[in-house]
Amino acid sequence: MWSQRLKHQWQNSLRNILIARQYQRVRWVASGGILASLGGASWYYHQYWHEVELSPDYFTKYRVSHNAKLDSEHFLMELTPLKPQRVNLWSATTSNKLWSVEVKQPEIMVVRNYTPLPLKVTTDKKVQVLPDGKFESGKLLFYLKKYRYGEVARWLSELPEGHIVEVRGPFVDFELPPFEEKRDRSFLWDDNAKLQSEQFLQQPYDIAAFTAGTGIAPIMQLLLKENPFPGRILMFHSCHADSDLGPLRHLLDKLQDYHRAKLYLFESQRANDLRKISDEVLKLIPSPMAYHAGPFVGLNSSISPILSLVCGPDSYITTVSGVKYDLSQGPIEGLLGQKGWNNSNVYKLS
Numbered sequence: 202m203w204s205q206r207l208k209h210q211w212q213n214s215l216r217n218i219l220i221a222r223q224y225q226r227v228r229w230v231a232s233g234g235i236l237a238s239l240g241g242a243s244w245y246y247h248q249y250w251h252e253v254e255l256s257p258d259y260f261t262k263y264r265v266s267h268n269a270k271l272d273s274e275h276f277l278m279e280l281t282p283l284k285p286q287r288v289n290l291w292s293a294t295t296s297n298k299l300w301s302v303e304v305k306q307p308e309i310m311v312v313r314n315y316t317p318l319p320l321k322v323t324t325d326k327k328v329q330v331l332p333d334g335k336f337e338s339g340k341l342l343f344y345l346k347k348y349r350y351g352e353v354a355r356w357l358s359e360l361p362e363g364h365i366v367e368v369r370g371p372f373v374d375f376e377l378p379p380f381e382e383k384r385d386r387s388f389l390w391d392d393n394a395k396l397q398s399e400q401f402l403q404q405p406y407d408i409a410a411f412t413a414g415t416g417i418a419p420i421m422q423l424l425l426k427e428n429p430f431p432g433r434i435l436m437f438h439s440c441h442a443d444s445d446l447g448p449l450r451h452l453l454d455k456l457q458d459y460h461r462a463k464l465y466l467f468e469s470q471r472a473n474d475l476r477k478i479s480d481e482v483l484k485l486i487p488s489p490m491a492y493h494a495g496p497f498v499g500l501n502s503s504i505s506p507i508l509s510l511v512c513g514p515d516s517y518i519t520t521v522s523g524v525k526y527d528l529s530q531g532p533i534e535g536l537l538g539q540k541g542w543n544n545s546n547v548y549k550l551s
């Protein structure tokens with residue numbers, strides 16, 4: 202009797218121990234599973250959502266999806282984000298802002314700014330303007346020049362398609378006086394678009410742009426992007442030959458045909474160097490005009506710039522508008538100084 206009770210008790214405690222162990226095992230397995238799922242979720246988040254959207258605060262990975270030489274120095278590069286972007290920067294960035302991104306050279310840990318253009322490369326390698334609302338899931342296309350001893354652009358020019366680079370931004374480089382107007386630009390991709398007379402709510406203002414080499418990129422951004430600049434741009438562009446511009450040349454013709462810009466081209470190859478013919482150039486540069494804000498009264502027949510933007514190598518900036526110091530604009534001298542422009546209406550972009 203006594204031994205049977207003892208046996209019964211022993212069996213009960215053994216069963217309890219087994220149940221407790223099983224319960225413990227289930228708990229371990231369950232908590233292991235939860236931890237694994239949390240780990241998986243955090244890995245998934247990190248891979249797919251963390252630091253994926255382009256931001257000035259961290260670098261986002263892009264793949265070189267097109268790298269094509271235009272000549273021995275200039276090239277077009279398209280970068281495709283590894284993860285499709287959700288934000289269309291062409292409609293999200295306010296129209297009056299000029300913006301660029303920084304590309305990192307990881308071997309020497311330096312960054313350089315480059316100005317994206319609202320263009321895409323088609324499957325047959327043609328360059329087209331992105332229509333309104335389209336942003337190719339965040340692809341960025343750049344017009345670039347490599348310098349013989351320059352660090353970053355030379356490195357970029359040699360990158361094969363598929364190479365991963367890191368990009369952060371956007372950074373605002375300059376903000377023009379605000380404009381809110383919508384403006385049709387379908388002529389940029391539709392060869393049959395008609396030249397129509399335009400109506401605006403507010404009287405638009407005009408600007409002048411003095412650019413050399415890839416310094417033309419910010420002005421092309423302003424002219425080509427969604428909600429483009431509503432006024433007209435008087436452009437003075439210096440280059441070795443107009444072929445340096447690659448597909449931008451054709452777009453500049455269209456912009457002129459549709460009265461968005463007037464271009465004076467100075468090709469050093471044709472001995473048409475702005476420095477050597479400064480008397481002629483001075484005749485083409487207007488003095489700064491006053492802007493009378495108010496309801497739209499119509500577009501003038503001539504371009505009346507109220508602001509001049511200057512963008513190019515240091516020596517070019519000095520010729521056109523006087524020396525630019527690292528952290529300050531410096532005085533307005535050079536060609537613009539001679540025509541009465543000053544620090545209130547000239548901005549020297551780097």
Ligand SMILES: Cc1cc2nc3c(=O)[nH]c(=O)nc-3n(C[C@H](O)[C@H](O)[C@H](O)COP(=O)(O)OP(=O)(O)OC[C@H]3O[C@@H](n4cnc5c(N)ncnc54)[C@H](O)[C@@H]3O)c2cc1C
Nearest residue numbers: 313314315316344345346348350351352353354415418551
């Ligand atoms: C807002 C902004 C937007 C820009 N957008 C564009 C753009 O869209 N496209 C574009 O192509 N560029 C753009 N740039 C210019 C770009 O950021 C770089 O400055 C350019 O690519 C040169 O960088 P790098 O590293 O190749 O040359 P760097 O190493 O900076 O050299 C620059 C110059 O110095 C010379 N140099 C270098 N080392 C020496 C040396 N030891 N002795 C003598 N000379 C030397 C080089 O030959 C070159 O002429 C932009 C710049 C800014 C600020």
